[in-house]
Amino acid sequence: GQSLEQPSEVTAVEGAIVQINCTYQTSGFYGLSWYQQHDGGAPTFLSYNALDGLEETGRFSSFLSRSDSYGYLLLQELQMKDSASYFCAAMDSNYQLIWGAGTKLIIKP
Amino acid sequence: NAGVTQTPKFRVLKTGQSMTLLCAQDMNHEYMYWYRQDPGMGLRLIHYSVGEGTTAKGEVPDGYNVSRLKKQNFLLGLESAAPSQTSVYFCASSTGGSSYNEQFFGPGTRLTVL
Numbered sequence: 639g640q641s642l643e644q645p646s647e648v649t650a651v652e653g654a655i656v657q658i659n660c661t662y663q664t665s666g667f668y669g670l671s672w673y674q675q676h677d678g679g680a681p682t683f684l685s686y687n688a689l690d691g692l693e694e695t696g697r698f699s700s701f702l703s704r705s706d707s708y709g710y711l712l713l714q715e716l717q718m719k720d721s722a723s724y725f726c727a728a729m730d731s732n733y734q735l736i737w738g739a740g741t742k743l744i745i746k747p
Numbered sequence: 748n749a750g751v752t753q754t755p756k757f758r759v760l761k762t763g764q765s766m767t768l769l770c771a772q773d774m775n776h777e778y779m780y781w782y783r784q785d786p787g788m789g790l791r792l793i794h795y796s797v798g799e800g801t802t803a804k805g806e807v808p809d810g811y812n813v814s815r816l817k818k819q820n821f822l823l824g825l826e827s828a829a830p831s832q833t834s835v836y837f838c839a840s841s842t843g844g845s846s847y848n849e850q851f852f853g854p855g856t857r858l859t860v861l
Contacts, residue, residue, distance in 0.1 A: 681790070681850075683850065733848055737790045739787065
């Protein structure tokens with residue numbers, strides 16, 4: 639079957655760096671996306687990796703290793719507004735997104 | 748440019764009732780999707796469409812039907828609602844058909860079936 643595994647919850651301190659890991663198993667794989675969702679809100683796109691390596695977008699970076707079926711989202715200089723759930727989602731051979739269950743990021747002052 | 752909009756935002760149904768959720772997008776996207784999200788879970792794909800007049804089943808299609816008569820609209824129907832369909836429903840759209848497939852989401856419809 640198809641599945642993505644990510645930690646259910648991560649806690650970090652304001653100003654620190656946090657990494658959210660994701661491992662995937664899908665039938666066909668085009669790339670790994672990351673979405674952010676605040677409580678009561680809709681998911682919003684953060685990043686996408688199709689090739690191995692690191693993609694940087696401001697305070698957020700995302701990494702992919704296709705050989706290890708693994709990726710991570712790195713958030714730097716954490717701010718209280720980064721408190722949200724973060725989802726990894728893998729694009730399968732039908733161009734459909736298969737979603738992980740999400741990681742709730744708790745930021746303490 | 749409103750992006751993706753959903754109607755209604757909230758709804759309470761009794762078991763056995765029917766309803767239609769409407770999704771509209773003004774970005775001229777080819778692909779549209781209906782997801783459901785249950786507490787503490789990721790999104791699960793119900794149905795999707797790769798263009799006007801086309802629909803396809805996703806991961807959890809049972810109990811739902813869809814139609815895409817116009818490119819900008821994607822309707823999700825529940826013919827006979829069940830308590831198990833209590834969920835938050837999100838519509839999304841994308842340009843689709845490529846490995847880069849950012850999806851744009853509507854604000855969601857919170858449905859409770861009693």
